[in-house]
Structure formats: structure tokens, C-alpha cells
Amino acid sequence: xxxxxxxxxxxxxxxxxxxxxxxxxxxxxxxxxxxxxxxxxxxxxxxxxxxxxxxxxxxxxxxxxxxxxxxxxxxxxxxxxxxxxxxxxxxxxxxxxxxxxxxxxxxxxxxxxxxxxxxxxxxxxxxxxxxxxxxxxxxxxxxxxxxxxxxxxxxxxxxxxxxxxxxxxxxxxxxxxxxxxxxxxxxxxxxxxxxxxxxxxxxxxxxxxxxxxxxxxxxxxxxxxxxxxxxxxxxxxxxxxxxxxxxxx
Ligand code: SF4
Numbered sequence: 001x002x003x004x005x006x007x008x009x010x011x012x013x014x015x016x017x018x019x020x021x022x023x024x025x026x027x028x029x030x031x032x033x034x035x036x037x038x039x040x041x042x043x044x045x046x047x048x049x050x051x052x053x054x055x056x057x058x059x060x061x062x063x064x065x066x067x068x069x070x071x072x073x074x075x076x077x078x079x080x081x082x083x084x085x086x087x088x089x090x091x092x093x094x095x096x097x098x099x100x101x102x103x104x105x106x107x108x109x110x111x112x113x114x115x116x117x118x119x120x121x122x123x124x125x126x127x128x129x130x131x132x133x134x135x136x137x138x139x140x141x142x143x144x145x146x147x148x149x150x151x152x153x154x155x156x157x158x159x160x161x162x163x164x165x166x167x168x169x170x171x172x173x174x175x176x177x178x179x180x181x182x183x184x185x186x187x188x189x190x191x192x193x194x195x196x197x198x199x200x201x202x203x204x205x206x207x208x209x210x211x212x213x214x215x216x217x218x219x220x221x222x223x224x225x226x227x228x229x230x231x232x233x234x235x236x237x238x239x240x241x242x243x244x245x246x247x248x249x
Contacts, residue, residue, distance in 0.1 A: 006161065012037060013159040013166050025170040028158055029057050032142060032168045033065060039139025042066040042232075044131065046144070048201040049081040049216075050179045052090075052188045054144045054171055059090040066094045066174070068134055068141075070231075072126040073100060074115065074203035078192045085189055098134045100126045115205045119221060123229040126203075131231050135248070140166040143232070148172055149200070150215045151227050162232070163194060168196075202229070 032041055043058055045051045045067055058065060069083055087095045104125040111226050114122040141226030147156050156172045193201055199216040208219040
């Protein structure tokens, strides 16, 4: 990406952060969906533990807006059922199910065991690459990340630049109590695994429940230093340009 484009996006994100610093999540989302400077905007959702809050906010403004759902092939069956339930309940009409490339799986993870030996490579072909390809038609995307997730997310801005996109984080400042209150106020359906102690829900092989007091994402890649799947690394992608022939994946 030419440097001037990155500079332009950085300045735009900084201006949006300043303009909307005190705005509500509803206002931020509404602005993001209407501001022509942000171009084509999609939401990306895992349909995880508290995804329904942002999806509900979206449904109030524009239920026809594209929602990208990464179906890695490793998700809990409960997540797949919940995705359908939430889409129907909220009236979301453009859920786009994004799947890994079949040839990549055949070449690099034919038995579905790659997650046991190389989680970065597995995330690269099951998450990072499919999402990057699906985002090519968009200028900006909306995420459900929050500062309460801790780690690198503790200082999450409302607007940020990630490669050729601006990312929008309307719920960045929300607390767990605010999320719970919103779900209760609107009687929103809960992911069934929440009742079993899952506070952040990703792929089944890489997600465990958490104990009271633990970081909400402590159950993701537990006993590993890995904390992110790679889709939020500010453009520093980990899948190579020609992954199908790279045996090191
Ligand atoms: S979270 Fe685990 S199973 Fe899912 S893509 Fe990453 S390594 Fe693979």
C-alpha cells in the first residue's frame, strides 16, 4: 500500500476518534454506516459469547448490512446453531459465511489436526486468509472487540487502521456489566456455551471455559502464549503469498 494511502487512513481514523470520543456505541455504529469517507463497510462477527449485542445494534440501524461469519470448519456445533438463531431473531438478511479454501485444507490440514502442531498456520488458512479475501470488497469493517478483553486490546481505539482498511470498534469501552445489562434489557438469545462457563468462544479445539475472575479470553489457546488468531495484526499477515505450495504452513 502506498504510504500516502496509509497516512490518509491514519489521519481519517484519528479524526473519527476525536470527533466521536464521547459518543455512544449506537452513535458510533450509525456514523460508521453512513459516513461516505469510510466507504463500503461490513461487520465481522464470530457469533460468540457476547456478539449478539453488536449484531442487535446493527439490526436496529440496517439489518441488510453484510455480516461476515468465519466458519473455520472447527467451530462448536452450538455456534453454528446459534448463528442461525441470532440471524433469524434479529432479521439480519445478509450473513456471509466465509470458509477456508478447500485446496489449502487438502494441502496443509487434510486430517484437521494442524491445530495440534501449529496453531498459527492453522489460523492462517482457516481464518486470516479467508477473511482477507472476503474483505477485499470493503473499505472498513466493524469488530466486536473490547478493552475488557485485556492484553493488546486494553487500549483499543474506536477507529484504527489495519492494512488497507479502517476498523471500527463501537463496543471498545463497554464493560461486562454493560453487555449483560444490554442483553437482558433486549431479551437477546445467549450462546448456549455461556451457561457452561465459556466467556469467549472460538474454535472447539482451541477454546475452554474460564473460571470466575479469569480474563474473558483466558480459555482461548489456553496453556499457550498465543492470544490472537491473526486477523487483528495491523496488516502484518502471517500467511504467505503462495500458501498452497508452502509446506512450512
Ligand atoms: S483457533 Fe485453533 S482450530 Fe481455529 S483456526 Fe486457529 S488453530 Fe485452527
